[in-house]
Amino acid sequence: MEAVCVENLVKIYHGGIRAVDGVSFAIDEREIFGFLGPNGAGKSTTIKCIVGLLRPTNGTIRILGVDVGKDPGVAKRSIGYAAQETAVDDHLTGWENLYLQGRFYHLSQEEIRKRGEEVLRLFGLWERRNDLAQTYSGGMLKRLDIACALIHRPRILFLDEPTLGLDVQTRTAIWEYIRKLREEHGMTIFLTTHYMEEADELCDRVAIIDQGKILALDKPGALKAALGGDLITLKFVSTDERLPALLSAIQALPGVRNLRSSPDGIHWIWVEQRGDRLIPELVQLALAHGIQVDSVRLKRPTLDDVYLHYTGREIREAEVSREEHVRARILQRRVRR
Numbered sequence: 001m002e003a004v005c006v007e008n009l010v011k012i013y014h015g016g017i018r019a020v021d022g023v024s025f026a027i028d029e030r031e032i033f034g035f036l037g038p039n040g041a042g043k044s045t046t047i048k049c050i051v052g053l054l055r056p057t058n059g060t061i062r063i064l065g066v067d068v069g070k071d072p073g074v075a076k077r078s079i080g081y082a083a084q085e086t087a088v089d090d091h092l093t094g095w096e097n098l099y100l101q102g103r104f105y106h107l108s109q110e111e112i113r114k115r116g117e118e119v120l121r122l123f124g125l126w127e128r129r130n131d132l133a134q135t136y137s138g139g140m141l142k143r144l145d146i147a148c149a150l151i152h153r154p155r156i157l158f159l160d161e162p163t164l165g166l167d168v169q170t171r172t173a174i175w176e177y178i179r180k181l182r183e184e185h186g187m188t189i190f191l192t193t194h195y196m197e198e199a200d201e202l203c204d205r206v207a208i209i210d211q212g213k214i215l216a217l218d219k220p221g222a223l224k225a226a227l228g229g230d231l232i233t234l235k236f237v238s239t240d241e242r243l244p245a246l247l248s249a250i251q252a253l254p255g256v257r258n259l260r261s262s263p264d265g266i267h268w269i270w271v272e273q274r275g276d277r278l279i280p281e282l283v284q285l286a287l288a289h290g291i292q293v294d295s296v297r298l299k300r301p302t303l304d305d306v307y308l309h310y311t312g313r314e315i316r317e318a319e320v321s322r323e324e325h326v327r328a329r330i331l332q333r334r335v336r337r
Helices: 043-051 072-076 094-104 109-122 138-150 168-185 196-202 220-227 243-251 275-288 303-311 318-335
Strands: 002-013 017-028 032-036 058-063 079-082 156-160 188-193 205-210 213-218 230-236 256-261 266-271 293-299
Touching (some): 002 043, 002 188, 017 043, 032 196, 043 079, 043 156, 043 188, 079 138, 094 109, 094 138, 109 168, 138 156, 168 188, 188 196, 196 303, 205 303, 220 303, 256 303, 266 303, 275 293
Parallel strands (some): 032 188
Antiparallel strands (some): 002 017, 230 266, 256 266
């Protein structure tokens, strides 16, 4: 059975903003499925529509065969959800946060005791269970938030940017917990991220989403293999009126599959094979047009390159500033009052 099935999902906000534009996909049981895209791509809106926090403008969503629009209560009992920003109460202990969440799902005290200990040990929080959440680090808060989403033993876990704003060590630890949930508990996991490495490391399949549309969907390895060959990155010393003719000449070279350029003067060239043999020819071609090469780099395709191929740009720099904003909020939570 498919864990999640989304068909022609559309979400239009007030003012005509089309955040999600005809998205369709399905997630198998026990699969780790990822949405990869920048801030504003439609990732969070999609996940909120699926878990019932937003009403779709159009489309059908089924969770384990249950239509979310027709029977949301039944569908929601099968899912857990951890949002981008932690939803734990700073003035409660870790255990009290779990207890509160368990009561929301009408669990008995005995069930909460057994399941609470299980998830707290899973996330390495058992020794700190009686400490106030306001004393937790950002990584511990994130782990507690995910633990709260697991207290009722959902079959499907939704994680919206689970490692946003966390340091590399904590991020890697969260990855291990996510893998353990699937391997030891048979859980289906749907996560959103803008970290290429995270999508590559964790996900069985990845959907690249931008401006509310899914541009590609496949296994990370298949997405990278589909680009084929090597990627050459070029930057020239000068970019005057001679540049268009040079780029046209490069595009016409045998073995060149695609060429894209950024506003800041970086040019990406996908070649069918053996890019190292083409580099000397590119340098000579540039000199013949009176343009000097500033830098050149050769590498095999990565998910960054896949994203660039489908969108024509890299993950927006706005993501960096947003991540810094989240880090600042985490720090503020540690010191307020």
